Amino acid sequence: MKKMVNLLSGLFLFLLSMHCFVACLASNTKNITTDKYALLAFKSLITSDPYDILANNWSTSSPICSWVGVTCDERHNRVYGLNLTNMNLRGTISPSIGNMSFLVILDLHNNSFGGQMPKEICWLRRLKFLRFSMNKFVGEIPAALGELSQLQYLRLGINNFNGSIPQSIGNLRRLKLFTVVKNMFSGLIPQTISNMSSLEYVGFSSNYFSGNIPPSIGNCTSLIDVFLDTNFFTDSCGIDGNIPLEVGNMSNLLSFSVNGNNINGSIPGTFKDLHKLQGLDLRNNGLQGSFVKELCQIDNLDELYLESNKLFGVLPTCLGNMTSLRKLYIGYNNLNSTIPSSLWSLRDILQVDLSSNAFIGNIPLEIGNFKAIILLDLSRNHISSNIPTSISSLRNLQNLSLAHNKLYGEIPTSLGEMINLFSLDLSQNMITGVIPKSLASLLYLRNINLSYNRLQGEIPDGGPFKNFTAESYLHNEALCGDPRLQVPLCDKQAKKMSMKKNLLLKCILPILVSTIFVVACIILVKLNKRKMVENTLERNLSTLGAPRRISYYELVQATNGFNESNLLGRGGFGSVYEGKLSNGEIFAVKVIDLNSEEKLRSFDRECNALRNLRHRNLVKIISSCSNIDFKALVMEFMSNGSVEKWLYSNNCCLNFLQRLNIMIDVAYALEYLHHGSSIPVVHCDLKPSNVLLDEDMVAHVSDFGIAKLMDEGQSKTHTETLATIGYLAPEYGTKGIVSIKGDVYSYGIMLMEIFTRRKPTDDMFVEDLTLKTWISESLPNSIMDVLDSRLVQQNGGKIDDILSCMSSIFGLALNCCKDSPEERINMEDVIKMLIKIKTMVLDENMV
Numbered sequence: 001m002k003k004m005v006n007l008l009s010g011l012f013l014f015l016l017s018m019h020c021f022v023a024c025l026a027s028n029t030k031n032i033t034t035d036k037y038a039l040l041a042f043k044s045l046i047t048s049d050p051y052d053i054l055a056n057n058w059s060t061s062s063p064i065c066s067w068v069g070v071t072c073d074e075r076h077n078r079v080y081g082l083n084l085t086n087m088n089l090r091g092t093i094s095p096s097i098g099n100m101s102f103l104v105i106l107d108l109h110n111n112s113f114g115g116q117m118p119k120e121i122c123w124l125r126r127l128k129f130l131r132f133s134m135n136k137f138v139g140e141i142p143a144a145l146g147e148l149s150q151l152q153y154l155r156l157g158i159n160n161f162n163g164s165i166p167q168s169i170g171n172l173r174r175l176k177l178f179t180v181v182k183n184m185f186s187g188l189i190p191q192t193i194s195n196m197s198s199l200e201y202v203g204f205s206s207n208y209f210s211g212n213i214p215p216s217i218g219n220c221t222s223l224i225d226v227f228l229d230t231n232f233f234t235d236s237c238g239i240d241g242n243i244p245l246e247v248g249n250m251s252n253l254l255s256f257s258v259n260g261n262n263i264n265g266s267i268p269g270t271f272k273d274l275h276k277l278q279g280l281d282l283r284n285n286g287l288q289g290s291f292v293k294e295l296c297q298i299d300n301l302d303e304l305y306l307e308s309n310k311l312f313g314v315l316p317t318c319l320g321n322m323t324s325l326r327k328l329y330i331g332y333n334n335l336n337s338t339i340p341s342s343l344w345s346l347r348d349i350l351q352v353d354l355s356s357n358a359f360i361g362n363i364p365l366e367i368g369n370f371k372a373i374i375l376l377d378l379s380r381n382h383i384s385s386n387i388p389t390s391i392s393s394l395r396n397l398q399n400l401s402l403a404h405n406k407l408y409g410e411i412p413t414s415l416g417e418m419i420n421l422f423s424l425d426l427s428q429n430m431i432t433g434v435i436p437k438s439l440a441s442l443l444y445l446r447n448i449n450l451s452y453n454r455l456q457g458e459i460p461d462g463g464p465f466k467n468f469t470a471e472s473y474l475h476n477e478a479l480c481g482d483p484r485l486q487v488p489l490c491d492k493q494a495k496k497m498s499m500k501k502n503l504l505l506k507c508i509l510p511i512l513v514s515t516i517f518v519v520a521c522i523i524l525v526k527l528n529k530r531k532m533v534e535n536t537l538e539r540n541l542s543t544l545g546a547p548r549r550i551s552y553y554e555l556v557q558a559t560n561g562f563n564e565s566n567l568l569g570r571g572g573f574g575s576v577y578e579g580k581l582s583n584g585e586i587f588a589v590k591v592i593d594l595n596s597e598e599k600l601r602s603f604d605r606e607c608n609a610l611r612n613l614r615h616r617n618l619v620k621i622i623s624s625c626s627n628i629d630f631k632a633l634v635m636e637f638m639s640n641g642s643v644e645k646w647l648y649s650n651n652c653c654l655n656f657l658q659r660l661n662i663m664i665d666v667a668y669a670l671e672y673l674h675h676g677s678s679i680p681v682v683h684c685d686l687k688p689s690n691v692l693l694d695e696d697m698v699a700h701v702s703d704f705g706i707a708k709l710m711d712e713g714q715s716k717t718h719t720e721t722l723a724t725i726g727y728l729a730p731e732y733g734t735k736g737i738v739s740i741k742g743d744v745y746s747y748g749i750m751l752m753e754i755f756t757r758r759k760p761t762d763d764m765f766v767e768d769l770t771l772k773t774w775i776s777e778s779l780p781n782s783i784m785d786v787l788d789s790r791l792v793q794q795n796g797g798k799i800d801d802i803l804s805c806m807s808s809i810f811g812l813a814l815n816c817c818k819d820s821p822e823e824r825i826n827m828e829d830v831i832k833m834l835i836k837i838k839t840m841v842l843d844e845n846m847v
């Protein structure tokens with residue numbers, strides 16, 4: 001019996017090896033002709049080729065290696081790559097593709113191929129790159145896909161694949177990137193994922209995956225990005241599903257997102273072990289329990305999204321330790337503590353949303369510490385206090401909602417200093433007193449809601465108030481003003497009217513009634529418009545960007561291989577290119593010239609300086625890309641180029657207000673660098689070519705190549721003089737002393753330059769005549785002589801209004817450029833003065 005078994009198994013082995021022999025023989029007979037037949041078979045199943053690319057080019061009379069999209073491996077004389085991206089081809093994939101046994105790259109991204117993925121693909125044992133994304137493939141993916149043991153990139157996103165991910169996937173030990181976003185895959189994530197030890201990126205978003213997230217995912221310690229959004233995880237029979245504790249083992253993770261699932265356990269404390277984690281998105285689930293203290297220990301966390309869950313209890317004090325945090329979204333939960341005072345110490349935070357919880361307590365004076373904040377939403381809580389006047393130091397704030405609380409007291413007049421305010425919602429509180437007139441100076445204000453309060457007195461009518469409707473003021477105690485707003489006329493207006501137009505009084509009532517009717521109609525129309533504005537704003541905020549890494553490969557693609565036509569400029573450091581990512585996002589990339597030691601150091605400094613800086617008026621660094629022979633910084637793209645370009649170009653001319661706004665923006669940036677970040681930063685090279693303008697003409701300070709971190713004391717001496725002649729403070733040039741006062745000096749010079757259109761290095765400045773002395777001699781009576789002649793032309797008859805401002809501006813510039821650093825004004829005071837000047841200009845223009 002035993003012998004029989006041995007015999008049989010021997011026979012079996014023999015047959016098996018014969019089979020292999022035959023198979024090997026067959027594959028040995030494959031040659032370039034095999035590839036040709038395979039490609040012709042492939043072509044024969046293409047039903048639509050609108051650009052006639054294959055029809056004209058894939059001709060049997062020319063060698064296949066010259067065919068469009070085909071690349072060959074010269075050594076083996078076989079097809080190495082088949083790349084037919086973006087060709088709008090329709091059809092199905094011929095199984096004969098499995099015969100192209102030397103294929104390494106198969107890329108059919110963005111076509112209209114349909115049908116199933118042929119199982120013969122699994123014969124392609126050399127395949128490293130397989131991309132079928134953005135097509136119309138259907139059905140299940142072949143179970144044997146795991147046999148592609150060399151595969152590194154598998155991208156199947158945006159198709160109609162269904163079924164589950166085969167267990168065999170675990171065999172793909174070399175796979176780095178695996179994405180199947182936007183398909184109809186269902187079932188569980190295979191346990192075998194734990195064997196994929198090279199996996200760096202998984203994108204499973206927008207499918208129908210269910211069940212628990214397998215704890216074995218914790219073994220994929222190479223993972224950097226995990227996107228599991230919009231699925232049905234832990235939808236299993238009402239049983240609580242947790243995020244597995246093992247997530248804490250993925251120590252390389254930068255972002256983790258399970259937004260929009262049904263996960264209903266508690267937040268695992270093991271997140272604290274993810275020291276590199278920058279983005280954590282657990283929104284829109286049923287997470288229960290408390291805001292676990294361990295979250296505070298994720299020391300590099302940049303964005304934390306927990307809204308729309310069922311968290312309750314205390315928002316812990318340790319929040320104050322999360323100094324890297326830029327965005328904190330915990331709205332729509334049931335947190336019911338006070339807001340911990342430590343929260344207000346997060347000076348660099350940009351967006352805070354605590355809305356729709358049950359927070360109690362007050363808004364403290366310390367709210368003024370939120371220097372960088374852009375969005376603050378505390379609405380729909382039980383906060384009971386007055387609005388502290390210190391709120392006015394939130395100069396970057398665009399969106400403030402304190403609606404639906406128990407706020408009392410008056411609206412602080414200082415609110416008028418929050419010059420970037422776009423939307424202000426104080427509705428549904430118990431606020432008393434009058435609406436401060438100062439709010440009329442908020443130029444960017446587009447939405448205001450003061451309804452359901454106890455306000456009284458006159459509604460301001462200047463500035464943005466011209467556009468607000470009755471809806472902003474509903475249900476208050478005794479507001480008065482323009483009848484358009486469905487409030488009574490104020491006493492003094494009524495008196496004026498009765499004196500002037502006594503006779504008409506009898507007619508007014510009927511007119512009033514009919515206008516109210518008309519106004520009501522207009523309001524209905526405008527209501528819709530307002531919604532649109534809000535929606536756009538929301539979109540803008542949501543695209544503010546997640547933490548990113550951009551690979552060298554992506555950079556090359558995005559810049560067409562650093563093509564000349566993408567070149568934006570060249571400088572001492574290297575070159576700047578414009579790039580466009582596959583998602584359409586445009587950016588600028590500064591490629592550092594690696595020839596010099598000094599430039600390398602400068603690159604590292606720029607990275608260091610910028611890593612922790614975030615401000616509306618600094619150019620945002622999206623990413624850096626650094627390896628041994630390539631270093632680059634990826635930055636926000638500033639579509640309007642540099643101030644230098646605007647100032648000296650013959651085609652474009654900046655008007656007075658634009659110049660003033662630019663200098664205010666620059667002042668904010670410097671104030672933030674000098675006083676707003678944890679370690680003062682000295683820019684060291686401020687000049688018009690280093691200030692860039694975005695599409696809204698908002699100025700952003702850039703180029704931190706020689707910036708200094710003032711971590712040891714208030715000033716430093718150093719020997720390199722890299723800064724630009726003309727803008728250098730005297731103490732820097734002669735003694736090499738670097739301090740924030742040096743930046744103030746450069747700022748003063750730039751302030752003179754922008755209104756005179758004369759560089760400090762202009763040929764006219766010889767011997768004792770410098771830009772500075774030229775200006776100071778022109779004061780107070782011959783300002784016209786130094787002013788940019790274009791400004792004079794533009795303003796014609798109104799030039800007198802500007803001249804009075806100009807003498808204040810030049811006075812300020814001279815204060816910035818005092819010889820002795822101690823005597824120079826600081827940036828905080830510069831801002832105050834410029835805002836005052838701007839308000840003056842605008843007031844004059846308004847009447």
Ligand SMILES: *[C@@H]1O[C@H](CO)[C@@H](O)[C@H](O)[C@H]1NC(C)=O
Pocket residue numbers: 029030031032033034
């Ligand atoms: C490819 O192999 C076939 C036999 O399988 C042979 O007839 C043909 O000549 C070979 N072609 C080339 C280019 O080597």
Ligand SMILES: *[C@@H]1O[C@H](CO)[C@@H](O)[C@H](O)[C@H]1NC(C)=O
Pocket residue numbers: 056057058059062066067068
């Ligand atoms: C096909 O296109 C390639 C590259 O564009 C070109 O080199 C080749 O000559 C073309 N062949 C034919 C037959 O048109």
Ligand SMILES: *[C@@H]1O[C@H](CO)[C@@H](O)[C@H](O)[C@H]1NC(C)=O
Pocket residue numbers: 083084085105107129557
């Ligand atoms: C295929 O070609 C497209 C367009 O030329 C290119 O963007 C893409 O990177 C290529 N794919 C691979 C894997 O090289």
Ligand SMILES: *[C@@H]1O[C@H](CO)[C@@H](O)[C@H](O)[C@H]1NC(C)=O
Pocket residue numbers: 086087088110
């Ligand atoms: C897809 O390809 C078409 C050309 O066939 C092109 O117009 C389109 O921009 C491509 N889409 C993407 C997202 O690359």
Ligand SMILES: *[C@@H]1O[C@H](CO)[C@@H](O)[C@H](O)[C@H]1NC(C)=O
Pocket residue numbers: 030034041095096097098099120
């Ligand atoms: C692969 O090539 C062989 C000949 O080399 C052929 O007999 C077979 O039909 C081909 N397979 C497919 C799926 O086209």
Ligand SMILES: *[C@@H]1O[C@H](CO)[C@@H](O)[C@H](O)[C@H]1NC(C)=O
Pocket residue numbers: 138139140162163164
């Ligand atoms: C996948 O879709 C095909 C139709 O494209 C359908 O016949 C098949 O039943 C589906 N399979 C699953 C598991 O849903």
Ligand SMILES: *[C@@H]1O[C@H](CO)[C@@H](O)[C@H](O)[C@H]1NC(C)=O
Pocket residue numbers: 170191192193194195
């Ligand atoms: C993972 O790989 C090991 C061998 O390397 C194997 O024994 C094990 O079965 C694999 N596990 C899974 C879940 O595939």
Ligand SMILES: *[C@@H]1O[C@H](CO)[C@@H](O)[C@H](O)[C@H]1NC(C)=O
Pocket residue numbers: 194195216219
């Ligand atoms: C994960 O790794 C640990 C330790 O290396 C091992 O003991 C465990 O079996 C692995 N789990 C899975 C599911 O592969």
Ligand SMILES: *[C@@H]1O[C@H](CO)[C@@H](O)[C@H](O)[C@H]1NC(C)=O
Pocket residue numbers: 218245246247248249270
């Ligand atoms: C993985 O995580 C689990 C749960 O937190 C832990 O018990 C285990 O020690 C971790 N394993 C490794 C290898 O770190």
Ligand SMILES: *[C@@H]1O[C@H](CO)[C@@H](O)[C@H](O)[C@H]1NC(C)=O
Pocket residue numbers: 312313336337
């Ligand atoms: C907060 O809610 C929890 C349970 O929901 C309750 O036990 C606790 O008393 C509440 N705390 C406050 C301060 O209301």
Ligand SMILES: *[C@@H]1O[C@H](CO)[C@@H](O)[C@H](O)[C@H]1NC(C)=O
Pocket residue numbers: 296317318319320321
């Ligand atoms: C913040 O961190 C420090 C040092 O890491 C620690 O001593 C302190 O207890 C933490 N604060 C809170 C509130 O957790």
Ligand SMILES: *[C@@H]1O[C@H](CO)[C@@H](O)[C@H](O)[C@H]1NC(C)=O
Pocket residue numbers: 443445463464465466467
């Ligand atoms: C009023 O609204 C219009 C368009 O909605 C806008 O162009 C204008 O600047 C606004 N005026 C003020 C003073 O805000």
